[in-house]
Amino acid sequence: MSEALKREAARAALAEVRPGMRLGLGTGSTARHFVDLLGEKVAAGFECLCVPTSEVTAEQARGLGIPLTDLDTIDALDLTIDGADEIGPGLALIKGAGGALLREKIVAAASARMIVIADESKIVRELGRFPLSIEVNRFGLGATRRAVAGVMAAHGAEGGLSLRLRSDGEPFVTDGGHVILDASFGRISSPEALSRALFDIPGVVEHGLFLGMCKRAYVAAADGVKTVDP
Numbered sequence: 678m679s680e681a682l683k684r685e686a687a688r689a690a691l692a693e694v695r696p697g698m699r700l701g702l703g704t705g706s707t708a709r710h711f712v713d714l715l716g717e718k719v720a721a722g723f724e725c726l727c728v729p730t731s732e733v734t735a736e737q738a739r740g741l742g743i744p745l746t747d748l749d750t751i752d753a754l755d756l757t758i759d760g761a762d763e764i765g766p767g768l769a770l771i772k773g774a775g776g777a778l779l780r781e782k783i784v785a786a787a788s789a790r791m792i793v794i795a796d797e798s799k800i801v802r803e804l805g806r807f808p809l810s811i812e813v814n815r816f817g818l819g820a821t822r823r824a825v826a827g828v829m830a831a832h833g834a835e836g837g838l839s840l841r842l843r844s845d846g847e848p849f850v851t852d853g854g855h856v857i858l859d860a861s862f863g864r865i866s867s868p869e870a871l872s873r874a875l876f877d878i879p880g881v882v883e884h885g886l887f888l889g890m891c892k893r894a895y896v897a898a899a900d901g902v903k904t905v906d907p
Contacts, residue, residue, distance in 0.1 A: 705775040724744075767907050832865070868888055
């Protein structure tokens with residue numbers, strides 16, 4: 678059921694796409710459905726130009742014949758469609774389970790609008806149930822990890838901090854060459870303050886709090902797709 682709901686949310690967001698748009702393509706299981714549906718439109722003659730947020734998405738898009746570019750070639754995007762791990766009040770988001778949070782945030786920030794697609798399980802009253810991804814430089818990892826743990830303690834985190842690993846036990850490495858710390862807060866009562874505190878740590882490259890960026894969400898449930906605005 679979950680995959681079917683994700684696809685319905687992606688289909689609803691596809692109605693926002695107009696011919697000739699410059700689009701940001703998200704990463705993750707829900708965004709993958711949107712890329713598939715967009716590929717069907719492109720195969721039927723639809724024109725667009727897209728910037729992928731990960732090498733995985735780029736490979737999928739190329740396989741579907743979707744024209745790709747980058748933010749060195751064009752300076753802005755009309756729309757980005759992406760998924761989310763959590764959608765909180767005011768469309769505050771937690772993202773990063775797919776490991777592409779840095780590129781996702783760069784692409785979203787370069788877009789006139791960001792739209793999120795999800796199934797209803799991603800809606801929360803307060804962010805933090807899902808672990809927060811924190812992308813960090815590999816140099817000085819121990820020091821950065823201790824500093825992040827200090828921030829977690831100051832913000833009342835209820836869980837631990839772990840280095841993301843691949844299935845073979847080696848550290849997961851992002852497309853940018855960084856590693857990811859997953860921080861289990863349980864609840865995040867002040868996302869803005871937490872965001873500032875994490876960015877004050879020199880080794881932190883980016884984190885998965887997307888605040889004030891999402892302009893609309895399409896959320897699929899058994900009774901249909903709901904449109905959620907801030």
